[in-house]
Amino acid sequence: MVAPLHMPDERRPPNQGPKRAAHNRDALVAAAREVFAEHGLDAPLSAIARRAGVGQGVLYRHFPDRASVASAVLEENVRQIEAAAVVEGARLAGLLGVLTWHLTESAAFVGLLHAHGVVGRPDDLPYAMALSARVERALRDHLGPGHPLACGSDLMLAVAMVSGAVTGPTRAARERRAVSAWRLLGVEVGPVRAFDTGPRPSTG
Amino acid sequence: MVAPLHMPDERRPPNQGPKRAAHNRDALVAAAREVFAEHGLDAPLSAIARRAGVGQGVLYRHFPDRASVASAVLEENVRQIEAAAVVEGARLAGLLGVLTWHLTESAAFVGLLHAHGVVGRPDDLPYAMALSARVERALRDHLGPGHPLACGSDLMLAVAMVSGAVTGPTRAARERRAVSAWRLLGVEVGPVRAFDTGPRPSTG
Amino acid sequence: MVAPLHMPDERRPPNQGPKRAAHNRDALVAAAREVFAEHGLDAPLSAIARRAGVGQGVLYRHFPDRASVASAVLEENVRQIEAAAVVEGARLAGLLGVLTWHLTESAAFVGLLHAHGVVGRPDDLPYAMALSARVERALRDHLGPGHPLACGSDLMLAVAMVSGAVTGPTRAARERRAVSAWRLLGVEVGPVRAFDTGPRPSTG
Amino acid sequence: MVAPLHMPDERRPPNQGPKRAAHNRDALVAAAREVFAEHGLDAPLSAIARRAGVGQGVLYRHFPDRASVASAVLEENVRQIEAAAVVEGARLAGLLGVLTWHLTESAAFVGLLHAHGVVGRPDDLPYAMALSARVERALRDHLGPGHPLACGSDLMLAVAMVSGAVTGPTRAARERRAVSAWRLLGVEVGPVRAFDTGPRPSTG
DNA sequence: AATGAATGAGGATTCATTCAT
DNA sequence: GATGAATGAATCCTCATTCAT
Numbered sequence: 001m002v003a004p005l006h007m008p009d010e011r012r013p014p015n016q017g018p019k020r021a022a023h024n025r026d027a028l029v030a031a032a033r034e035v036f037a038e039h040g041l042d043a044p045l046s047a048i049a050r051r052a053g054v055g056q057g058v059l060y061r062h063f064p065d066r067a068s069v070a071s072a073v074l075e076e077n078v079r080q081i082e083a084a085a086v087v088e089g090a091r092l093a094g095l096l097g098v099l100t101w102h103l104t105e106s107a108a109f110v111g112l113l114h115a116h117g118v119v120g121r122p123d124d125l126p127y128a129m130a131l132s133a134r135v136e137r138a139l140r141d142h143l144g145p146g147h148p149l150a151c152g153s154d155l156m157l158a159v160a161m162v163s164g165a166v167t168g169p170t171r172a173a174r175e176r177r178a179v180s181a182w183r184l185l186g187v188e189v190g191p192v193r194a195f196d197t198g199p200r201p202s203t204g
Numbered sequence: 205m206v207a208p209l210h211m212p213d214e215r216r217p218p219n220q221g222p223k224r225a226a227h228n229r230d231a232l233v234a235a236a237r238e239v240f241a242e243h244g245l246d247a248p249l250s251a252i253a254r255r256a257g258v259g260q261g262v263l264y265r266h267f268p269d270r271a272s273v274a275s276a277v278l279e280e281n282v283r284q285i286e287a288a289a290v291v292e293g294a295r296l297a298g299l300l301g302v303l304t305w306h307l308t309e310s311a312a313f314v315g316l317l318h319a320h321g322v323v324g325r326p327d328d329l330p331y332a333m334a335l336s337a338r339v340e341r342a343l344r345d346h347l348g349p350g351h352p353l354a355c356g357s358d359l360m361l362a363v364a365m366v367s368g369a370v371t372g373p374t375r376a377a378r379e380r381r382a383v384s385a386w387r388l389l390g391v392e393v394g395p396v397r398a399f400d401t402g403p404r405p406s407t408g
Numbered sequence: 409m410v411a412p413l414h415m416p417d418e419r420r421p422p423n424q425g426p427k428r429a430a431h432n433r434d435a436l437v438a439a440a441r442e443v444f445a446e447h448g449l450d451a452p453l454s455a456i457a458r459r460a461g462v463g464q465g466v467l468y469r470h471f472p473d474r475a476s477v478a479s480a481v482l483e484e485n486v487r488q489i490e491a492a493a494v495v496e497g498a499r500l501a502g503l504l505g506v507l508t509w510h511l512t513e514s515a516a517f518v519g520l521l522h523a524h525g526v527v528g529r530p531d532d533l534p535y536a537m538a539l540s541a542r543v544e545r546a547l548r549d550h551l552g553p554g555h556p557l558a559c560g561s562d563l564m565l566a567v568a569m570v571s572g573a574v575t576g577p578t579r580a581a582r583e584r585r586a587v588s589a590w591r592l593l594g595v596e597v598g599p600v601r602a603f604d605t606g607p608r609p610s611t612g
Numbered sequence: 613m614v615a616p617l618h619m620p621d622e623r624r625p626p627n628q629g630p631k632r633a634a635h636n637r638d639a640l641v642a643a644a645r646e647v648f649a650e651h652g653l654d655a656p657l658s659a660i661a662r663r664a665g666v667g668q669g670v671l672y673r674h675f676p677d678r679a680s681v682a683s684a685v686l687e688e689n690v691r692q693i694e695a696a697a698v699v700e701g702a703r704l705a706g707l708l709g710v711l712t713w714h715l716t717e718s719a720a721f722v723g724l725l726h727a728h729g730v731v732g733r734p735d736d737l738p739y740a741m742a743l744s745a746r747v748e749r750a751l752r753d754h755l756g757p758g759h760p761l762a763c764g765s766d767l768m769l770a771v772a773m774v775s776g777a778v779t780g781p782t783r784a785a786r787e788r789r790a791v792s793a794w795r796l797l798g799v800e801v802g803p804v805r806a807f808d809t810g811p812r813p814s815t816g
Numbered sequence: 817a818a819t820g821a822a823t824g825a826g827g828a829t830t831c832a833t834t835c836a837t
Numbered sequence: 838g839a840t841g842a843a844t845g846a847a848t849c850c851t852c853a854t855t856c857a858t
Contacts, residue, residue, distance in 0.1 A: 594798070
């Protein structure tokens, strides 16, 4: 038995109690969103914990692995698109606007859709496929039969193409490129905007 | 017992003198191409040296940093496109075919063109811009004034979009997606093939 | 998405009040017995709390440190041997059978007797000495003056030797080795069996 | 690509060059022998590197995993017993004396023989079995047919029993217990001493 | 010029322990 | 008295980079 070498007498930040749990989880997701956006999905998890202002253990308590953190971040993006899709009178152009907004916000979301249909990398995890499929379903429901992307996998191929174009130092620059990309595809895209769903459903 | 990793009493491989230098450099580039293709641009540099059969120091002698290794790998791709561009009677469709071939071969090349015009990431290195600019020049020279991609930065935007679509487990799958992507853009693309320039000029 | 590890909005399990205390302690000891048997004395304490179905704090309330958990587990083993020793007509061979049964059941008990008389390791805790001494006393009372182990510390040395031999993947295998070990020592050992003392006295 | 965060300008101890390799390996084995003896085979590998006065990476260069370090330590013990076994006129009692000397020196060696024949723990590694088998072979060759341990697995069972008895704060104390243990088994044991084989064979 | 060992910072992960509720 | 989240030290391991030979 290796002797533990704790120094419990040192000053450590006070345990703020279980009330912080939900708050911490939100802080972690927000931090992960920023860190992943800045450094990609390979960013150190410790950077996320640090930015969230919590210990590393808290991150591991809430998310057992990198995939769960990423999933939690992307989940929010997907949820907004799904929410936009079920609104009365929703049209494809509008959905693509919301989709595009998220593409310009989150490098991680770009990576998700960019990888749609790919199984090459060992870290292509099932959750990515599942999230990506939810986006596809939301969009496809609003795709008229005569639409130029109606055929086969053209819809998600176009999304991957636009994702590939969404690069640039600022959100505005990325948005410009995204809109140009849709234009080159001859696809109408509505206003690029978030679709805020209000307070998060209680499941988190 | 595990085989010792060193040979304390053995003669080390003899220094093969300056004649080896060019050979070693070629071996490093070839190894880097394979390793980057398999594990992406984040692969350990030590893996490249190992596969090339040289010490780590040799890698650092030839390439001061990761960027220059990557650049050397991409250089070859760019050179083929440039070579194809100066052939008598070359046309844009043919060049795009060669470009597309490289996109399907090399994840690293995809990254290069995908990142065209981006300066956000800290590892966006000048060499990427330079190489990317060379590709653009080679293509633009064959772009007729009435071509749908003639305007502004549409040409490289389209290339970035196709790059974004080139994903998949096998080269054949990636090629299928790339061809579909050009089709969605309404751009004619010639046969997807390498343009072998014969023995490489010794400058590297 | 991974199931959330907390229930921010759910009611937490109701505090079941002081009546639970004794029940929780028993559950912890039972859990510790299993966990220590499976993973050795270095097993995570959190695993014990989890298996007992209580929070980590409960474990720390009942047992201030790892040593006291281990001690509580071993206490039961020792008590059975003491109980067997005070039975009318008890003989050494029978006691050694009970002792051997516990050796084959509990890796932790093996460690206790194996370490008898040792003070080298920093985690050699007083409780181990005390428990071990109780075993010695119970046995020695039934050691006739002419017995081959009657001299000095030979008795507990023999016990340590048998403990050292009690290894094997299954209880049956361990029992075979233990019986052979006693045979090599020329010591008669009775049937290898538990000596159930009925419901444990509430003191624990 | 995560940006590397090295600070090469900071003072670091000078690279002492490849000449140190053999020296470092020896230092690591010596350090491992001490650390394993003090804290058992679960001791932190970092403690070994620290005691050897080398960086952690050096340890991993020489030994890819914990098993190789342990193996290197135990290899020396086994080799001495094998060497003693092939000496002209070697007898079992003498070999057991050498064996016993190593048991009193090294907790790790105790663990090796103690575990002989056990496959329960997931970290029961093949090298342990192989080394243990070499000890058995060396001893068995000198076991006359009429010897009390000649039967079946009694030989190694006895060794395991003595290993189980070899505990105590000082080498002298451990030796006393070991000798008493052999006496209880009725087995003659020669002088407890090392069998120095002189400079290590060049393979390390 | 080549070799490959040394170096240690950094990231992932686990777990003992505390403490707000 | 129960609960289980928070905390961060410690360990394992990898790799970029330097430099003696």
